Amino acid sequence: MKLFLKIWRQKNSQSKGRIVDYEIDEISPDMSFLEMMDVLNERIIEEDGDPVAFDHDCREGICGSCSMFINGEPHGPDKLITTCQLHMRRFRDGDTIYIEPFRARAFPIIKDLVVDRTAFDRIQQSGGFISINTSGNTLDANTIPIEKENADKAFDAATCIGCGACVASCKNSSAMLFVSAKVSQFSLLPQGKVEATDRVLNMVNQMDDEGFGNCTNTGACHVECPKGISLDYIAKLNREYVKANLKK
Amino acid sequence: MKNIFKSSIGRKIAMALSGVFLIVFLTQHFIINITSVFSEDIFNMLSHFMGNNPLVQFILQPILIAGVLFHFVMGFVLEWQNRKARPVTYAMYKGSRNSMFVSRNMIISGIVILSFLVLHFYDFWVPEMDYKYIQVKPEDPNRYYEELIHKFESPIRVSLYCLSFIFLGLHLVHGLSSSTQSLGTNNKYASTIQKISYAFGIGIPLGFCFIALYHFFIHF
Known part of the structure; x- marks a missing residue:
């Protein structure tokens, strides 16, 4: 799968963030969303870039750490799951995916997609x-x-x-x-x-x-x-x- | 207890109580108005009673005006606080995937209703106050029906009224069920309450539209 990602990048809580465009291909539909983010980060690191910071821990829908706002919904388009349980087969080849942090004054951004x-x-x-x-x-x-x-x-x-x-x-x-x-x-x-x-x-x-x-x-x-x-x-x-x- | 209305839950309970109060008023307003379709005499009698009974005029009317003002002011305060709670908005937000359009836009339907109330007060309340307390004309118990049909002669005014009633319906469909939730109603009644909200939110504004259109066309 080839995907066009629009990801919120913000250096720290004080700086002003913005949406940054990424293109990523060779994504397996069987990958979880977080695995796709891992692959993206590996590629960013290979190009000496700053990887996208995002929260994750158990990766089995229990801990509640992963917190991305994907295509206008928390944890993405599926219901009753967390981001770590979302799989890339839910998207189509060539899709554009917006990935933003949870937004609230009470949840200040620490970096990129990580909120406090x-x-x-x-x-x-x-x-x-x-x-x-x-x-x-x-x-x-x-x-x-x-x-x-x-x-x-x-x-x-x-x-x-x-x-x-x-x-x-x-x-x-x-x-x-x-x-x-x-x-x-x-x-x-x-x-x-x-x-x-x-x-x-x-x-x-x-x-x-x-x-x-x-x-x-x-x-x-x-x-x-x-x-x-x-x-x-x-x-x-x-x-x-x-x-x-x-x-x- | 004194701090209850300073809290977010207290504010929503206050909003719900004022909303329920206005719904009760709206219902009695509709019942009186619908009589104008069936009987000029009954409409005049009920309007005369409402316009001259001291309890209605000097106690219920000020309470009603206070209730309307409170509901609107609190609505704007809550909207302002809620916008402050998310200073940076999402680049993509799919509210339609998880909630009704009317529930997310109560402030818009509320502003339209507020604008309508300004027109409605200009049409009926201001002339009434002028008649009774400024010009101090002798009371005529049969003037109300004539005043009503006179207002519904203009197609522009009738259109504005009907448009406002549509927004009133949108406001009521969410407002009625939301107020019961705020007042802590057990969700085992949620399905019934939702049906009542739809019936009330569609039925009452449709009825008001019917009254306006009836008088417009019958005296066309």
Whole structure:
């Protein structure tokens, strides 16, 4: 396959970036998108150029590191996958592919396609946990009975890998889907209910402090989420936030 | 509790509540207006009541105006904040792959509705205030129907009204379902709410268009 790539290049967070054109051929349709980027970088390095910086780690759709905005969508045109699970057979010979970083004020660009997503870490640190002693005192897993429906919902919420596709796809750069998943995965379980009030208040406050936009319920986040996190969690977050404010 | 409306969730809840309030008003406005098609007397009676009842005039009307202003001002504030949240836009952004056009462009339909309201106030509210409080004319309970059909004599005005109603419909289709989501409605009702949003968002503006066109053609 021969492809025409339009890739966002930016030296560092301070510099001004621009789209740079690349032509690449002999790309196998069986390559993953990240392998195609590897091949491109090898060729750039052979020509003494500066390789394109991009995030990747597990390359099996678990870690949420890869963060490219491909042809107008986070993680590319396929649904329920991350960039590392996108394969070149999804494109046609001669296609032009736009490759950009996830764009949001709260996700400043570090270099090229690498963005700083530590805003998510700070939101997690503000309340995305349960305060229990994990050293010793190990209890049986089923000591506390949990309704199947709630257990399933909590598990679904916990599948969020924090990749930031929700922010990248949202026209407002809202992080509401991420925060709603993280709040819900704990608040649905008995162990997480104890700190539910403080958790939702602190996490929403931190989300707002980070400079994410406001949710306007377009639903883009749910459609583009590689784990298919439901908008239901945003409605749940709204309910929990109001309840927490009434308690405080 | 005092800080709730300073947060992003609080703002969207406030936006939803004001939107629901305006939807309720719109419904009663439609019910009154549609009577003009069936009965001049009923329309005059209801309009006279709305125009002269102290509760409506001095409590509900100021609340309504405040609600309209709040919804628009908050809409612009949210739009400004949301644009700030992405200072550099994408070279390629395929919003149509993941969301409805109307949901991404509420500000555009909102601006058209705001422009329409300026015309609507100029047409009906300003003359009403002039009639009652500036010229202080004696109340005529039978003047409302005549005033209504007089406004719908102009094809340009009727066209502008119908165009605005189309944008109102686009705004309502997303606005109604979005407000219930913001208010935390469980998503097991999402499908039903979406159907109601479509029915309301298409039905009410279509009804308003019908009223305008009916009076235009019947008195052509």
